[in-house]
Amino acid sequence: MKRFIKVFMLIGLFFVASSLTRPKPTRVVFFGDSITEAGAKPGGYITLIQDALQKKGQADQYELIGAGIGGNKIYDLYLRLEDDVLSRNPDIVFIWIGVNDVWHKSSYGTGTDADKFEKFYVAIIKKLQAKNSRVILCTPAAIGEKNDYTNQQDGDLNKYSQIIRNIATQYHCRLIDLRDVFHQFELRNNPANKDRGILTLDGVHLNAAGNQLVADQMTPLLSER
Amino acid sequence: MKRFIKVFMLIGLFFVASSLTRPKPTRVVFFGDSITEAGAKPGGYITLIQDALQKKGQADQYELIGAGIGGNKIYDLYLRLEDDVLSRNPDIVFIWIGVNDVWHKSSYGTGTDADKFEKFYVAIIKKLQAKNSRVILCTPAAIGEKNDYTNQQDGDLNKYSQIIRNIATQYHCRLIDLRDVFHQFELRNNPANKDRGILTLDGVHLNAAGNQLVADQMTPLLSER
Amino acid sequence: MKRFIKVFMLIGLFFVASSLTRPKPTRVVFFGDSITEAGAKPGGYITLIQDALQKKGQADQYELIGAGIGGNKIYDLYLRLEDDVLSRNPDIVFIWIGVNDVWHKSSYGTGTDADKFEKFYVAIIKKLQAKNSRVILCTPAAIGEKNDYTNQQDGDLNKYSQIIRNIATQYHCRLIDLRDVFHQFELRNNPANKDRGILTLDGVHLNAAGNQLVADQMTPLLSER
Amino acid sequence: MKRFIKVFMLIGLFFVASSLTRPKPTRVVFFGDSITEAGAKPGGYITLIQDALQKKGQADQYELIGAGIGGNKIYDLYLRLEDDVLSRNPDIVFIWIGVNDVWHKSSYGTGTDADKFEKFYVAIIKKLQAKNSRVILCTPAAIGEKNDYTNQQDGDLNKYSQIIRNIATQYHCRLIDLRDVFHQFELRNNPANKDRGILTLDGVHLNAAGNQLVADQMTPLLSER
Numbered sequence: 001m002k003r004f005i006k007v008f009m010l011i012g013l014f015f016v017a018s019s020l021t022r023p024k025p026t027r028v029v030f031f032g033d034s035i036t037e038a039g040a041k042p043g044g045y046i047t048l049i050q051d052a053l054q055k056k057g058q059a060d061q062y063e064l065i066g067a068g069i070g071g072n073k074i075y076d077l078y079l080r081l082e083d084d085v086l087s088r089n090p091d092i093v094f095i096w097i098g099v100n101d102v103w104h105k106s107s108y109g110t111g112t113d114a115d116k117f118e119k120f121y122v123a124i125i126k127k128l129q130a131k132n133s134r135v136i137l138c139t140p141a142a143i144g145e146k147n148d149y150t151n152q153q154d155g156d157l158n159k160y161s162q163i164i165r166n167i168a169t170q171y172h173c174r175l176i177d178l179r180d181v182f183h184q185f186e187l188r189n190n191p192a193n194k195d196r197g198i199l200t201l202d203g204v205h206l207n208a209a210g211n212q213l214v215a216d217q218m219t220p221l222l223s224e225r
Numbered sequence: 226m227k228r229f230i231k232v233f234m235l236i237g238l239f240f241v242a243s244s245l246t247r248p249k250p251t252r253v254v255f256f257g258d259s260i261t262e263a264g265a266k267p268g269g270y271i272t273l274i275q276d277a278l279q280k281k282g283q284a285d286q287y288e289l290i291g292a293g294i295g296g297n298k299i300y301d302l303y304l305r306l307e308d309d310v311l312s313r314n315p316d317i318v319f320i321w322i323g324v325n326d327v328w329h330k331s332s333y334g335t336g337t338d339a340d341k342f343e344k345f346y347v348a349i350i351k352k353l354q355a356k357n358s359r360v361i362l363c364t365p366a367a368i369g370e371k372n373d374y375t376n377q378q379d380g381d382l383n384k385y386s387q388i389i390r391n392i393a394t395q396y397h398c399r400l401i402d403l404r405d406v407f408h409q410f411e412l413r414n415n416p417a418n419k420d421r422g423i424l425t426l427d428g429v430h431l432n433a434a435g436n437q438l439v440a441d442q443m444t445p446l447l448s449e450r
Numbered sequence: 451m452k453r454f455i456k457v458f459m460l461i462g463l464f465f466v467a468s469s470l471t472r473p474k475p476t477r478v479v480f481f482g483d484s485i486t487e488a489g490a491k492p493g494g495y496i497t498l499i500q501d502a503l504q505k506k507g508q509a510d511q512y513e514l515i516g517a518g519i520g521g522n523k524i525y526d527l528y529l530r531l532e533d534d535v536l537s538r539n540p541d542i543v544f545i546w547i548g549v550n551d552v553w554h555k556s557s558y559g560t561g562t563d564a565d566k567f568e569k570f571y572v573a574i575i576k577k578l579q580a581k582n583s584r585v586i587l588c589t590p591a592a593i594g595e596k597n598d599y600t601n602q603q604d605g606d607l608n609k610y611s612q613i614i615r616n617i618a619t620q621y622h623c624r625l626i627d628l629r630d631v632f633h634q635f636e637l638r639n640n641p642a643n644k645d646r647g648i649l650t651l652d653g654v655h656l657n658a659a660g661n662q663l664v665a666d667q668m669t670p671l672l673s674e675r
Numbered sequence: 676m677k678r679f680i681k682v683f684m685l686i687g688l689f690f691v692a693s694s695l696t697r698p699k700p701t702r703v704v705f706f707g708d709s710i711t712e713a714g715a716k717p718g719g720y721i722t723l724i725q726d727a728l729q730k731k732g733q734a735d736q737y738e739l740i741g742a743g744i745g746g747n748k749i750y751d752l753y754l755r756l757e758d759d760v761l762s763r764n765p766d767i768v769f770i771w772i773g774v775n776d777v778w779h780k781s782s783y784g785t786g787t788d789a790d791k792f793e794k795f796y797v798a799i800i801k802k803l804q805a806k807n808s809r810v811i812l813c814t815p816a817a818i819g820e821k822n823d824y825t826n827q828q829d830g831d832l833n834k835y836s837q838i839i840r841n842i843a844t845q846y847h848c849r850l851i852d853l854r855d856v857f858h859q860f861e862l863r864n865n866p867a868n869k870d871r872g873i874l875t876l877d878g879v880h881l882n883a884a885g886n887q888l889v890a891d892q893m894t895p896l897l898s899e900r
Contacts, residue, residue, distance in 0.1 A: 374608050375608040380601050
């Protein structure tokens with residue numbers, strides 16, 4: 001009987017020690033639109049980040065959560081911030097939004113004004129930072145892949161990207177400037193100046209190369225402090 | 226000395242009794258866009274409601290608070306709900322919104338999709354009802370005063386008004402159907418089918434007759450239970 | 451030999467007589483957008499008019515020509531007026547346009563301003579009337595079949611229909627008020643207030659009932675003088 | 676009496692000789708929108724070209740005609756081509772259009788689709804070239820003067836400028852690439868990256884510097900063959 005108790009205590013001690021040495025995994029939420037919704041699927045950029053962590057033997061150290069919904073704009077993120085992000089107490093939140101805020105202006109007449117885009121963006125960051133989440137901002141990559149700024153929405157995408165860059169500076173957030181990363185990539189790898197098929201399927205949604213490029217940008221930031 | 230204390234106690238008792246018999250005034254917030262922002266100014270519909278209460282000797286029983294901001298759409302109301310409404314613990318909240326959600330589609334490309342209009346509207350009502358505020362919904366009155374549904378946005382305004390009517394039913398809210406009230410008024414009083422000048426200055430913002438019509442619709446609902 | 455010549459002369463006389471008694475068929479051009487493009491196909495309204503003439507034994511008296519191109523607005527008609535209509539010296543021209551002028555405002559940001567819609571419409575009529583074509587105007591039928599003016603574009607469609615009605619009066623053109631015909635039909639036959647499936651497939655393009663309704667409106671006008 | 680006749684004949688001969696040695700002035704039409712409408716006023720670019728010709732003593736050799744109307748898009752030019760340009764038998768026609776075709780997409784929902792912009796542009800050129808007018812094309816300069824392609828319409832303006840460049844090549848027209856000229860100027864002279872005030876009053880309409888820059892581009896082309 002006593003022996004049994006001893007064994008039980010030993011097992012208990014093991015678990016306590018284990019939980020001390022193996023810390024709770026870093027919880028990472030990817031917050032965005034249809035691009036992020038697809039990112040959580042096989043071949044998607046979140047899945048590719050998971051694969052990269054696996055290779056480095058760090059898969060146990062991170063919990064990756066996709067929180068992308070198609071058609072979302074900045075204010076949709078704000079509406080579901082509590083339910084889909086804050087309630088999960090994330091350590092890191094990637095925010096990748098903006099394509100629909102610009103695109104839906106011409107396709108439905110329901111884009112987002114620049115000043116309100118900024119206002120909602122800042123409101124989201126403040127709520128996340130108040131919960132001590134580390135927030136990483138991404139600029140919207142592309143609506144059309146032409147590399148000479150002749151895609152219809154290029155000016156507006158540049159404008160909204162600049163708003164995000166300024167917010168990143170002001171609120172001390174890490175920035176992944178996908179707008180710039182994609183543009184540089186297109187300058188090198190899109191000599192025929194095609195509007196799709198290099199990093200995207202349709203000018204907006206990522207193909208395999210696009211998902212890999214995004215994953216390669218995000219993975220290194222997970223281990224930053 | 227003792228006598229002084231007695232008097233003091235009597236005064237104290239008087240105030241306690243007074244606060245028991247004269248209840249805290251009913252706090253009413255008017256939540257909306259530029260129409261409501263103007264409503265709080267001299268001649269505006271909120272001011273006219275205040276005047277009506279004064280005449281009835283009920284001015285002490287109500288505290289009217291204007292919370293309208295120009296250019297606001299449904300999601301702007303949601304963003305400032307906490308600061309501008311919930312923080313004031315209102316007993317009654319009038320929500321009058323929708324003109325910009327429809328109008329800005331064609332003037333800026335930044336209107337609000339119908340499904341998202343509904344989603345944000347419901348989110349606001351839920352938060353107000355959770356705080357036991359009585360919520361009174363208003364349909365958007367007009368963008369243009371022509372009485373034969375030939376104003377450019379008439380179809381869309383009718384559509385968004387129907388969304389609000391359905392929400393009122395579903396969430397057991399009192400409805401002031403200004404869209405219908407204005408249309409009926411125009412049928413009777415706009416024989417030349419003018420697009421402004423009957424109830425509005427510019428097709429949207431209320432003139433004296435418009436402010437009076439709205440005040441007359443709202444005042445009776447204040448005393449409802 | 452002489453006999454042969456006589457016969458030849460008789461045949462010649464017959465043809466001359468024939469062309470005198472059997473007049474050149476009335477040439478009718480249907481000028482419009484995708485609805486008219488589909489109208490020339492089997493089951494389309496132009497085909498149904500042809501069927502109706504056949505039944506009345508009047509098929510020889512008319513030559514019906516479909517001249518509809520998908521996506522066309524009023525100024526597209528103006529651009530191809532010479533090539534597709536005037537060059538054919540039509541006796542009658544049905545003009546049925548307006549849906550895209552309104553619709554493309556919200557779907558692409560490329561609709562047509564009301565004043566320019568009128569200006570191009572009048573320019574077309576003047577050129578046709580200068581060639582002595584009888585011009586018959588049609589109002590745009592529907593974008594969505596809801597019968598209570600809650601389809602998004604109802605106000606604007608009503609507005610553009612009114613412009614066409616006024617032009618018809620001013621330029622003494624026969625009018626087929628499809629906007630009104632469809633609305634009356636929906637009031638009687640769309641009790642569930644559906645947005646498609648009564649007269650259209652998708653809210654705009656005609657189903658069998660819609661094609662029949664339009665054909666029934668147009669056929670009687672062919673024999674008018 | 677005879678002497679009088681002789682004198683009269685001499686005067687006649689003088690005029691005949693004069694008209695032989697002094698050829699008919701080159702007639703130049705400037706065809707465009709509000710920018711060109713303002714260009715014909717004091718200080719406007721057409722007036723500045725006139726001044727430059729005067730200085731060079733060539734004022735007699737050219738007749739400059741402003742044909743700009745505010746709010747015009749490519750199809751408005753097509754509609755008034757006969758009345759405002761062809762009827763004047765111009766030797767040279769500058770076409771400067773495109774700002775409203777892009778801008779009105781977001782401000783009214785009534786811009787021009789890219790494929791139709793091209794179609795109407797080509798139709799205009801063909802009609803002018805059929806009358807042996809020399810046609811000089813201009814790309815739209817700017818909607819907003821920021822020099823890093825962050826003006827909302829920059830992508831679309833670049834796209835429509837590229838369409839014009841391609842048309843110039845295909846139809847062997849001289850091109851004044853104002854889009855590029857302005858961009859280069861802004862890179863050198865707008866270090867604060869302001870959105871107006873360098874070459875324009877409001878981002879679109881030319882100030883004194885803008886009018887001079889345009890005049891300097893156009894004047895040398897008048898004497899080309």
